[in-house]
Amino acid sequence: MGRIALKTSNLSKQYRLGQVGTGTISHDLNRFFSKLRGKEDPYLQVTGLNDRSVKNDSDYIWALKDVSFEVEEGDVLGIIGKNGAGKSTLLKLLSRITSPTQGSIQYNGRITSLLEVGTGFHQELTGRENIYLNGAILGMSKKEISKNLDEIISFSGCSKYIDTPVKRYSSGMIVRLGFSVAAHLESEMLIVDEVLAVGDVEFQKKCIGKMQDISGTGRTVLFVSHNMNSVEQLCNKAILLENGTIVSEGKTTDIIREYQASNVVENYKLNKNKQNQSAYFEEIEARHEGSKLIISAQVISQESIRNLTCGFLLKDNWNQKVGTIFERINLDQTKNKVEVVIDISNLLAGSYQIDGSLFVPKVINYEYIENGVSIEINNGNSNIYEGQNIGAMKLNAKWSVN
Amino acid sequence: MEVGSETTPNKWDVEIFAKKGFINFGLKELLRYKDLLFLFIKRDFISLYKQTILGPLWVVIQPILTTLTFTVIFGNIAKIGTNGIPQILFYLSGITIWSYFSDCVTKTSETFSQNQNIFNKVYFPRLIVPLSIIFTNLIKFFFQFLIFIAVYLYYVFFTDFEAGLNSSILLLPVLIFIMMAAGLGIGLIISSLTVKYRDLKFLIQFGIQLAMYATPIVYPLNMVPEKYKWIIMANPMTSVIETFKFTFFDQNASFELSGLIYSFVISILLLLAGMSVFNRVERSFIDTI
Numbered sequence: 238m239g240r241i242a243l244k245t246s247n248l249s250k251q252y253r254l255g256q257v258g259t260g261t262i263s264h265d266l267n268r269f270f271s272k273l274r275g276k277e278d279p280y281l282q283v284t285g286l287n288d289r290s291v292k293n294d295s296d297y298i299w300a301l302k303d304v305s306f307e308v309e310e311g312d313v314l315g316i317i318g319k320n321g322a323g324k325s326t327l328l329k330l331l332s333r334i335t336s337p338t339q340g341s342i343q344y345n346g347r348i349t350s351l352l353e354v355g356t357g358f359h360q361e362l363t364g365r366e367n368i369y370l371n372g373a374i375l376g377m378s379k380k381e382i383s384k385n386l387d388e389i390i391s392f393s394g395c396s397k398y399i400d401t402p403v404k405r406y407s408s409g410m411i412v413r414l415g416f417s418v419a420a421h422l423e424s425e426m427l428i429v430d431e432v433l434a435v436g437d438v439e440f441q442k443k444c445i446g447k448m449q450d451i452s453g454t455g456r457t458v459l460f461v462s463h464n465m466n467s468v469e470q471l472c473n474k475a476i477l478l479e480n481g482t483i484v485s486e487g488k489t490t491d492i493i494r495e496y497q498a499s500n501v502v503e504n505y506k507l508n509k510n511k512q513n514q515s516a517y518f519e520e521i522e523a524r525h526e527g528s529k530l531i532i533s534a535q536v537i538s539q540e541s542i543r544n545l546t547c548g549f550l551l552k553d554n555w556n557q558k559v560g561t562i563f564e565r566i567n568l569d570q571t572k573n574k575v576e577v578v579i580d581i582s583n584l585l586a587g588s589y590q591i592d593g594s595l596f597v598p599k600v601i602n603y604e605y606i607e608n609g610v611s612i613e614i615n616n617g618n619s620n621i622y623e624g625q626n627i628g629a630m631k632l633n634a635k636w637s638v639n
Numbered sequence: 640m641e642v643g644s645e646t647t648p649n650k651w652d653v654e655i656f657a658k659k660g661f662i663n664f665g666l667k668e669l670l671r672y673k674d675l676l677f678l679f680i681k682r683d684f685i686s687l688y689k690q691t692i693l694g695p696l697w698v699v700i701q702p703i704l705t706t707l708t709f710t711v712i713f714g715n716i717a718k719i720g721t722n723g724i725p726q727i728l729f730y731l732s733g734i735t736i737w738s739y740f741s742d743c744v745t746k747t748s749e750t751f752s753q754n755q756n757i758f759n760k761v762y763f764p765r766l767i768v769p770l771s772i773i774f775t776n777l778i779k780f781f782f783q784f785l786i787f788i789a790v791y792l793y794y795v796f797f798t799d800f801e802a803g804l805n806s807s808i809l810l811l812p813v814l815i816f817i818m819m820a821a822g823l824g825i826g827l828i829i830s831s832l833t834v835k836y837r838d839l840k841f842l843i844q845f846g847i848q849l850a851m852y853a854t855p856i857v858y859p860l861n862m863v864p865e866k867y868k869w870i871i872m873a874n875p876m877t878s879v880i881e882t883f884k885f886t887f888f889d890q891n892a893s894f895e896l897s898g899l900i901y902s903f904v905i906s907i908l909l910l911l912a913g914m915s916v917f918n919r920v921e922r923s924f925i926d927t928i
Contacts, residue, residue: 344651347652
């Protein structure tokens, strides 16, 4: 067993729901008076757990509750869980962007967090100047950056434009430069949040390779991703978060299996007030029965709308678009139920995301729900290259070998 | 994995708890990020002159135009006296000092709202940002001070104005320190308050304008009625401006050491108070903004 590099004890974070900013002065006063009387903070007691499907009477919610874990030096720990399970909150606490409500974090060395690449890039500065600026923001000293400068520039593939202001760069180049700086940081611990989802395929490969190199050098990495393939490739351990608490921790493959079993489908449910929007989704649900995928949605319209297009976009685990289905519908009442049955006999098994949209082409976009539904499709078309991006379809084909 | 196993080190490099003391400013950490401070200053300065047509000229145009306006309005229309100091010099000296201070306050007070995007993604000691503003403005102040010196020399050599440059010029670093400390301190306090009570933001522009009239810039201190003098003297910038004028105009301005010491103490208190509230707010402001 190696040395412990990071340890959290009873880490908890409370957030306030609803309209932040109203009533804070009165809450502050209330807090202050109970403090004067030596009582506990009145708002710490009334909180519910972080479960979005259960409506809570309390205005406060625990985004994380009593999270305790340890990471050994050289571990690559995957943090997985559904949207809203508390992954981002955990990352924010670990990277010191916000501070815990209760509990503590202790670690050795420096932590660099990559919740975004190219943070703090300034449009007017050149690529070279931005490398220094970005590196310093991420906690490197000028000396360390100078030492790695050549490597950073060549890794990014932007050496030709390195003395050009970044405002002339394409967005892909900015991402590459940003990742390149991050990949050459010399901190003892790295926190990475799905930044790998950006950039072209070739660069993604380069990134995964670089991450494996980093973990090979005995540095500790915490990695958050929805992409189970990259988690499996990179991490030796994983923790599974649900409703702000750790449900299990252990070997990556076991945890992923548990996650996928629990995560068969996650439906979309409206969680904010959209009363002033003419048309919106109240609910999107998906289920799959054999070779059929059934998407049903509850569409609310404030007025009668003719020729509205309702569309759903299916995306695979690699965020690749598989296909779109759409239909013109007329909304005559407030609540409309839309249902569509899709033949998925050609689809490979795996996890898929569904976007939902409501619009009148070239006139108005009412709503676009990205990744509203996640669904695990298990239709028997096993992906024999599991872990490889080979596309999402099993094409109908006839082979002959002579 | 058991907690407290033998491999757990006893000492951690970084420990984050839910509560943090009032006095723990993390100065050691601040020092580690000094390169970032320099890079921020460089960035701000480069972007200052890259984005505008007149570029760095704005730095000097602004005080000159304000001085001319003041000369016309307060000097020639309202006919407020200047203790025998040429009007242009009198106003320019006050404006040079005041614009540094007011720029520091207004810019640092926007620390959180202007840097949300970065603060939401990366941790570094947040104090680096207001510090970089204070120093960037110091560069601006330096150029404006040169303009003042140029105008001053013109009056000394080409008019019959008798300058009284004296040894209190040695106090200049102290004056600059007070300006920096007071500007930073007040800016930090406001920036921390605006995170929670956002409407304060609208008060600042207005408030700093009012504060200018509570500073002897458009009128000499000795014109203030005894009854109101304590208000003007309570303003820590008053002694800074008076000392500055005393340095360059000698007998035409009043200088009191006690006033300067008062300003010095107040500015340090403001700085400590500012750092203390800023320190508390920076830890969780991202949850409320």
